[in-house]
Amino acid sequence: MQLDFASMAVLIAINLVVIGMALPLVMGSPVSTAAQHAQKYFVLQAVGWGLILAAARLRDSGWAPMLSLAAACAASAAQWQMAQALQNWLGPRPLRRLVMVVCVLGPVGFAFLIDSIPLRMAWYSACHALVIASLGWMCLRPQRAATSSWRYLMAACAAVMGLSLLTRSYLASQALFQEGFTQDSLPNHLFAMIAQVCGSLSLVSMLVAWRDETNQKLRDMAMTDQLTGLANRRALLQAAPQRQALAQRQNLPWAVVLLDLDHFKAVNDQHGHARGDEALELLGQVLQANIRAEELAARWGGEEFCLLMYANQAEVERFYQRLSTALHDQSLHKLGFALHLSAGCALQSAENSPPFASLLQQADNALYTAKNQGRGRLAFAPSTTPPLLAPARAVELS
Ligand SMILES: Nc1nc2c(ncn2[C@@H]2O[C@H](COP(=O)(O)OP(=O)(O)OP(=O)(O)O)[C@@H](O)[C@H]2O)c(=O)[nH]1
Numbered sequence: 001m002q003l004d005f006a007s008m009a010v011l012i013a014i015n016l017v018v019i020g021m022a023l024p025l026v027m028g029s030p031v032s033t034a035a036q037h038a039q040k041y042f043v044l045q046a047v048g049w050g051l052i053l054a055a056a057r058l059r060d061s062g063w064a065p066m067l068s069l070a071a072a073c074a075a076s077a078a079q080w081q082m083a084q085a086l087q088n089w090l091g092p093r094p095l096r097r098l099v100m101v102v103c104v105l106g107p108v109g110f111a112f113l114i115d116s117i118p119l120r121m122a123w124y125s126a127c128h129a130l131v132i133a134s135l136g137w138m139c140l141r142p143q144r145a146a147t148s149s150w151r152y153l154m155a156a157c158a159a160v161m162g163l164s165l166l167t168r169s170y171l172a173s174q175a176l177f178q179e180g181f182t183q184d185s186l187p188n189h190l191f192a193m194i195a196q197v198c199g200s201l202s203l204v205s206m207l208v209a210w211r212d213e214t215n216q217k218l219r220d221m222a223m224t225d226q227l228t229g230l231a232n233r234r235a236l237l238q239a240a241p242q243r244q245a246l247a248q249r250q251n252l253p254w255a256v257v258l259l260d261l262d263h264f265k266a267v268n269d270q271h272g273h274a275r276g277d278e279a280l281e282l283l284g285q286v287l288q289a290n291i292r293a294e295e296l297a298a299r300w301g302g303e304e305f306c307l308l309m310y311a312n313q314a315e316v317e318r319f320y321q322r323l324s325t326a327l328h329d330q331s332l333h334k335l336g337f338a339l340h341l342s343a344g345c346a347l348q349s350a351e352n353s354p355p356f357a358s359l360l361q362q363a364d365n366a367l368y369t370a371k372n373q374g375r376g377r378l379a380f381a382p383s384t385t386p387p388l389l390a391p392a393r394a395v396e397l398s
Helices: 005-027 033-057 064-090 096-112 117-138 148-173 186-223 233-249 264-271 273-290 313-334 356-372
Strands: 254-261 296-301 304-309 341-348 377-380 394-396
Touching: 005 033, 005 186, 033 064, 033 186, 064 096, 064 117, 064 186, 096 117, 117 148, 148 186, 186 233, 233 254, 233 296, 233 304, 233 341, 233 356, 254 264, 254 273, 254 313, 254 356, 264 273, 273 296, 273 304, 273 313, 304 313, 313 341, 313 377, 341 356, 356 377
Parallel strands: 341 377
Antiparallel strands: 254 304, 254 341, 296 304, 377 394
């Protein structure tokens, strides 16, 4: 089999052009920011290989060095797009700045060394190897939920590509290349083959990353209340047994609190449904600002909210006072009228450790008590302490 570099470059360029055109069609629109960067990565790669091809064809003309420089610029721009995609998929990537700097320095050095093929190749290949190795490293330790399969595949491709580029850089520094990127030589053939295989595997990785991202978005949507941004009932029901079991295992106090806005129908009637929605959003914000990271606030439905707290009775009372005051003040300030809350709480204790559904029922009964006793107060479920010593009691907001 006779391989020549120009034919390989044609195949790679055709492959990348087809991928660059097919991706937007397959992914549809609109796609996420990360997916857009991934699409640009393939388009720029196609442009880069097209320019390498043109440089090979015009090898004997004065255009070849400029075309090679343009190819280097396109390849660096493609790597930068990949860094952006990884940042969006995996969260903040500390190496992103380094990638940006080397993506600029690579073509700049290439331009300065344009008269010496070995030097400019050695320089650019070394820069390219550093960028690719950084991209591979960026696939590790994600700060957002991301499956390992596509990350490891991409990191492996980066390791192989990085090594082949380093080899090319070394050979060029030894002046073994006379005609740069386009020379028909074993290292260039190997590099083209590796680029082809790693390019295809990177495509697979990116499609899986994009699928994971889409699945994660759907999961988040299924678990989040659209209006308030809090967890929804499904998310709370899913999280509750685990948290309850943790509290039992570690002997932590645990409380289920149901909160309900008072006379909310009147808010809607007097100020309109849109204002009512704003009131619910505000309660969501105030709740989120007043709970601890390990606690969970969810919209239970309508104007009712549910909290899972690692707290004893005194702590729940203090929390209720704090929340009611903040809600009162902020609603007056932001909505122009005051919102009031009633709450019912069931506490898990050594004596009272029923299933979650039963605790929830106790909290609901306590909320009913708070409403019946005049609203604007917190009531505890009677069974949370021995009934004879401490019957159902309510804490009125002072
Ligand atoms: N704006 C808005 N209103 C809602 C939403 N969900 C439920 N509501 C309204 O919340 C009100 C609840 O009314 P009720 O169950 O009578 O309760 P209430 O008026 O708060 O009275 P108490 O709870 O007894 O103090 C109804 O008018 C619902 O239309 C929502 O998403 N947005």
